[in-house]
Amino acid sequence: MSAAMDYQQKLAEKLTILNERGTGVLIRMNYIKKTCADPKLRPTVLTEKAMESAIKYINKKFPNIDFRGNIVSMSCLFFMFTYSQQEILLSQFIMSTLCMFNCAHEMSNGCSDPSYPRLGQMMMEYEHPWKKLTEEFGPHTKSVTSALLSLRMVYPRRNLPAEQWRSSQLLSLLSAPANMLDPASCDTMACEYLSTEVMERWIIIGFLLCHSSLNTNQASQELWKMGLRSGLFLTLIRDEVLNIHKVSEDLFDSIKGYSKRVADIKECREHVLTNIGAMHRERRHFLRGAIKELFKVLDDEPGLLGPKALYVIMALSFSRDEVLWLVRHSENMPKIKMPEDYIDNQMAELLFYMEKLRALMRRYIHVVQRYHVQYLAQFDALVLNDTIQNMYVCPEEESVLMSSFVSALSALSVKQVDNKEEFDFRPLRLDWLRLQAYTSVNKAPLPIKDYPDLAKVMNLIQFHSRMVDNVEELLQETSEVSIFCFYPRVFEKMFTQSSEEMTMKRYLMSFPSVCSHFSNCGHPLCPEEVSKKGLRLCVTFLEQIAKHTSNVVLEICAEQCNLNDQLLPKHCAETISAARHRKQKKPLPKKGEIQKEKPGTESLRKDRTVLTNVDKMHLTLTELCSSYSLTSDFIVCDHIVVPTEFLLSHLETRLSEIIVRMANYNQTTQQIARPSDLLAGVRTYVAGLHSLASYINVDVTRLVKSVLLQQTQPLDSRGGQTITTLYTNWYLESLLRQASNSLIVHCPTMHCFVNQTTDNEPSFRAEEFSDVAELQALAELIGPYGMKFLSENLLWHITSQVTELKKLVIENMDVLVQMRSNFDKPEEMVNLKKRLTGGENVLKRMTIIGVILSFRAMAQDCLNDTLNKHCPFVMGPIKNLKDLNSYEAEIKVTLSVYELASAAGLTCNIDPALVAALISMQTDNTSIDEEYKLSNLLLVYVAVSLPILALDNNSSYSREHGGHNNNIHCLSTAINQLAAAMFTVQKKNIEHELKDFLLMASSTLLQLGQNIEKVEVKNRESIYLLLHMIVEQSSFLSQDMLESCFPYVLLRNAYREVTESACC
Secondary structure: OOOHHHHHHHHHHHHHHHHHHHHHHHHHHHHHHHHHHOOOOOHHHHHOHHHHHHHHHHHHHHOOOOOOOOOOOOOOOOOHHHHHHHHHHOOOOOHHHHHHHHHHHHHHHOOOOHHHHHHHHHHHHHHOOHHHOOOOOOOHHHHHHHHHOOOHHHHHHHHHHHHHHHHHOOOOOOOHHHHHOOOOOOOOHHHHOOHHHHHHHHHHHHHHHOHHHHOOOOOHHHHHHHOOOOOOOOEEEOOOEHHHHHHHHHHOOOOOHHHHHHHHHHHHHHHHHHHHHHHHHHHHHHHHHHHHHHHHHHHHHHHHHHOOOHHHHHHHHHHHHHHHHHHHHHHOOOOOHHHHHHHOOOOOHHEEEEEEEHHHHHHHHHHHHHHHHHHHHHHHHHHHHHHOOOOOOOHHHHHHHHHHHHHHHHOOOOOHHHHOOOOOOOOHHHHHHHHHHHHHHOOOOOOOOHOOOHHHHHHHHHHHHHHHOOOOHHHHHHOOOHHHHHHHHHHHHHHHEEEEEHHHHOOOOOOHHHHHHHHHHOOOOOOOOOHHHHHHHHHHHHHHHHHHHHHHHHHHHHHHHHHHHOOOOHHOHHHHHHHHOOOOOOOOOOOOOOOOOOOOHHOOOOOOOOOOOHHHHHHHHHHHHHHOOOOOOOEOOOOEEEEHHHHHHHHHHHHHHHHHHHHEEEEEOOOOOHHHHHHHHHHHHHHHHHHHOOOOOOOOHHHHHHHHHHHHOOOOOEEEOOOHHHHHHHHHHHHHHHHHOOOEEEEOOOOOEEEEEOOOOOOOHHHHHHOOHHHHHHHHHHHHHHHHHHHHHHHHHHHHHHHHHHHHHHHHHHHHHHHHOOOOOHHHHHHHHHOOOEEEEEEEHHHHHHHHHHHHHHHHHHHHHHHHHHHHHHHHHHHHHHHOOOOOOOHHHHHHHHHHHHHHOOOOOOHHHHHHHHHHHOOOOHHHHHHHHHHHHHHHHHHOOOOOOOOHHHHOEEEOOOOEOOOOHHHHHHHHHHHHHHHHHHHOOHHHHHHHHHHHHHHHHHHHHHOOOOOOOHHHHHHHHHHHHHHHOOOOOOOOHHHHHHHHHHHHHHHHHHHHHHHH
């Protein structure tokens, strides 16, 4: 076998490898050029001032920088167009970089790179690339021209205006229903989806390199002119474009005898500026409708994907061509009278249905495989065998290859598809490429031009085989639009334009979905080129779609909230008043006076075609939510992207902000919304959000739970304040602060706080924020976690007061010790009281503690009511556990049970939170005995100070409120809970200590009745009732204990006295 034949056997492999390798080199060169040209990405060695002189010297002397070795000329022809593109891309930056690399190589290895002289000489020769390339390709003019003229039948057919596409009903399956099941086939299968940009690149660059035929061959000239009329720019690589008219004119101006061709170029350019924008605009308009119809039909009848797969591939290829054309011309838009032809605000729809068709092919890949496996085995193999049998010449090498084709195809079976076997027809396609190489050389024993039927059937087989094992690669070849990765400004502009169109909102998801194409444009020779560009753009688009959608959803919720607010009880007074006076003659409304509309009037419609604002918002929401139907997730740069998660994230952030804003908290004026009003608003928003689930498959329940759970914490996930913090601050700083100053009174009868009657108008009505309904609403809003945070803040204030009380006890310790021993000796007690200081302060601080604990008890009760309503099956066991727990059991067990019960809002004999707060106050310097002594003396201090309260005019008991006007009835709560907690910490007997307190308090109050000090006592009976309240609220004291030390007749008389006083 000859050496020529050996080379021919490897020609197919070499072309395949050179094409792939050449593309990678081209991408790497472009990346180096972009990196060196960008000041932000350029290596620092190219920007340092110290290197400027060296770089200038290198550029000046390039490539002769005292290197050893000989310059070798190029030995072989690289792949034609890839090679041409590489030479065009060479730049001064690459020359400098190349030379510096070689300097570094010589310094580190002691010799220059062996390939450097040859490459350096080549770069010098290609300083004017077009001139040099025309010289190199001149000898190949005949073969190149012949190859280009083979496009005469294909390119004009692909370059038709939209009117002809429409008249021929291109891509329509419905135009001929009778032929719908016929397989789509033709003699030039691969050319039907070949990119027009590729053909134009071949035509323009091919005739530039081999231009002599333009003056001698009319067919060449017509094809060349058609290519020049296709547009202004051709893509070299990525975003590098070639201004075809300028380059062609500059080249032909320098060549004699080409003045007519220069005139042709100018004429073609004028034609492009005048007509081409409108032609491509109409094409895109046609394709939007055509591929939408194609998708609808195939989605309804996916079985048609088998015979009509070529239609899908053609539709994707045609659409991709139009997208690529618009992108490269939008970025380099010329100054023309009709710039709107280069702007497409409906690009989203075209991209959307391209993505839909791609997804449809992937979803029904088994249908496509099953059909084409049968086609290959039962039709193509037979036709190929007949074609081979009819060949009168068939050399051995060619015969072996063609026989292997028939054998491989005949062995195929549908069972292989059913068993999900992997198909690989790459060897068959490579053998076909080898066969073309064998039969295309001069004096080939089997010239393929003599057997066109063989080429037709093999091209058909090649397409059918790709539909079995290579569908994904074919989809990438015909529909990937990764060019957007290199035109981010155009991409973002198209997204913005589409998002402004109401009819395009349903297609917006195509933009982030297209970002998944970007990872396919990378190359092993330049893996860092794409990096995370696609992910950044994808996130940007998804954030904007989610933001727009969440805005519309929450605007609808806000509108519903306003309508719901009109139905709240606080707005019904006017309606009730009008109903009472319905029979009266209504006065005519005054001029300019606007009558208030009743709730529901917004639903009355006289004309359904008139859209309200809510109608428009619902329409917008429907459009936006439709875009999420494109895909549930997709992969971008190795990241799984779930679009709905972006929407949920935006809704979570916005809803948190809205809930806090609805609270209307003003720190300066201390104003805040009533919890019941806020709860009504939150419920309306939640109901509105749940309606979102009817548009799109999102877990709204998870969203609501996440947001409301965050609102039960002091800070949300973003570190912002929550309603728990706002309401905690307000109740402490406004309500309880005024209650501490007796401007607001705790009202046990109505289970709330009420304002005292004063000359000044109160800033708020206390009962509107502290009654059962409001505290239950508060418990609904902030939940057990929020109530725990509120409780912790309340207890912090209590511990502050306890600290001050201990200081007062320490100051009067000696006197208190003596009083404890002599409490039953009236004469000595009188003298000791004169020495006792700070009694009023102690009572004031204890009252504050009582007020706080009373409010906390009310909140806990409402929490218990709320939990009983929501989870009675949980509350039942907790209550039973608490009831069965005995105080006589181990204290740690008791406190653990009480802690669980307290978290559920149940009232306990010992407050575990107060116990924990008191334990946290202890220091290492104080012993338990000292703490016990202080606690004991504190109760003595309170007991002996009780008569002071009788001297206060505000200590009168109010039957209406069920307490005293200065909140001293809260002392009973403070004494009982504080004593139980303190003596639990100190491990003492609570009942015994409270009995001692009761004895001392009774004795002191009985001495008040004797009036030994001869002072005027105004509210003695009211203070007697306080003693009864202490016993009544205590779990450790009983009425028998009280009667043993304090006559019941005094209590009975006291109740009668205060009742008669109230009646008067």
